[in-house]
Amino acid sequence: MAEPILEYSNVGLSFDDKRVLSGVSFSVLPGDTYILLGAAGSGKTLLLKLAISLLQCDEGSIRLLGRDITRLRESEMFDLRAEVGILFQEGGLFDSLTIAENVGYPLRNQKNSNTNEDQIEARVKASLDFVELGHTLDKFPSELSGGMRRRVGIARASVTNPKLSLYDSPTAGLDPITAHTIMSLIVKEREIRHTTTVLVTHRYQDGAMMANYRWDKNRNTVYRAAPWGEYANLRTTFLVMNEGRNVFRGTQQELEACRDPYVSQFVLRQPAPKPGAELYQGYLPA
């Protein structure tokens, strides 16, 4: 069996007297997609921060890319972190840097990278083209819409060709069409770069999309990989957090069958579309 990309073993964490994570265990294998659902404050963002050791847990252990990072020194963590792409909840672009500089930041900031300036520029351009924003290189974040800034965040998170991508609420605060665009790009990223993905979201549709949609390179669009009413699965696991505990882990089908009232509130059963509209067309603005 393949070695996990990311593995939590009985992870616990407290702040002062408040226990914010207890007994969390799961492992993400290469090519897996994990969807983290749960109420605000249930510990989703903390799990992502622990994955790249921005925080350290005080119980259990975490392995990232084959290394136990639980007590790894910051200097050793630096190189490992370069293998992980992250889109934080707030997007976190630097206002005073251009879009090109923002996207190039992870490359320039890699310690052991021997990438020269020309290569950096080419990769920045390719990464921005990937999210259809190749024309915004010299703009500043304030000149772009919220949805475009989120796409720049995806370009920045993927510019290093990470083995693992962590997305914290990539669709939060966006209108449904823009949210769909963002999720299409994340599906595309998984399809084309075979990225292992952990995604925090409040929108059930986002998880359903990861579980059922693939990317069609020729038509430049997402498509549903299973008929309506059936589940494609696509190696997607749903994980529900409640007050620092993992209270559900399973497929979309298992999630929808779960009768636990806390878990059920995160499930949105969507009606099948009218005949003829089965294929969900991707929406990618030019």
Ligand SMILES: Nc1ncnc2c1ncn2[C@@H]1O[C@H](COP(=O)(O)OP(=O)(O)O)[C@@H](O)[C@H]1O
């Ligand atoms: N640096 C911190 N100091 C104290 N409490 C924190 C800190 N970071 C997070 N918490 C608490 O831990 C809990 C889980 O936080 P978080 O993982 O951010 O939740 P969410 O599921 O909304 O992402 C919350 O109650 C939050 O207030």
Ligand SMILES: [Mg+2]
């Ligand atoms: Mg959060």
